[in-house]
Amino acid sequence: MKPLQIYIDGSFYPEGEAKVSVFDHGLLYGDGIFEGIRIYNGRVFRLQEHLERLWDSAKAICLTIPMTLPEMEAALLETIRRNGLHDGYIRLVVTRGVGNLGLSPDRCPKASVIIIAATIQLYPKEKYEVGMEMVTCSTRRCSPAALSPAVKSLNYLNNIMAKIEANHAGADEGVMLNEEGYVAECTGDNLFILRGGEVLTPPISSGALRGITRRVVFEICAELGIPIREANLTRYDIYTADECFLTGTAAEVIAAIRLDTRPIGDGKPGKMTNKIIARFREVAGSTGTPIYP
């Protein structure tokens, strides 16, 4: 296989030579931000929304992205073209840049931009048919008073600690609660339940990321006439839900069928969930920014 061509600060490098400095504060302190973006069928899915979220993350952490949004869009499309991809996954990273061994970003004169366009390892196909097993993690989602979970930062240790718990329990995903005990989200996905014909998902203020796939689900429900709203959820609400599903750029829309060994509904992917998954695939496969116009 041909090596991937990686974009770093305006130049392209074969993957073996695509390297950053050991003095980059992204490495030293997790100081930076990122986006994970999908390519379906020669189009970038929800590109503007991802770029706007990146700019919001940057603003929240006082990081100046060293290019304009249209320049970033052009660099991203060029990276995909250089790698000849029609379906795949883009990791867009902006680090604080090279500084010294002190945490102050004042010593980092310029942020670094990295764009990796690659293919993605999906969950096994079977998971989309049988659904995901979840456990509740004892690691709580970061308090917004400490670091807003709305910032898609390079510091994912909070989520990784929870993911380790899920792995140790033999589960596919971990449910993260906020400090009050309400459901925030999963380690890398937003969570939805269906109850009495209505779709419910935790509000962003509960500690959830402003997920772009989450937003697509709101649009799909509006289109299909399925009532949907934000609500504070507890584990009890998931245990007693009719259906449950997760959303994320990597996971797409996927059913969750068990929490803490209790089956959700009848323990199989729900009817409404399958309807939303089918519509999501149609939307994802037919909309987006053309890469090869």
Ligand code: PXG
């Ligand atoms: N919550 C968290 C904490 C996330 O990291 C989502 C929700 C879903 O958001 P989007 O906008 O993608 O619908 C995410 C995003 C991975 C991986 O490697 C996970 C995400 C993105 C990219 C890669 O598991 N999750």
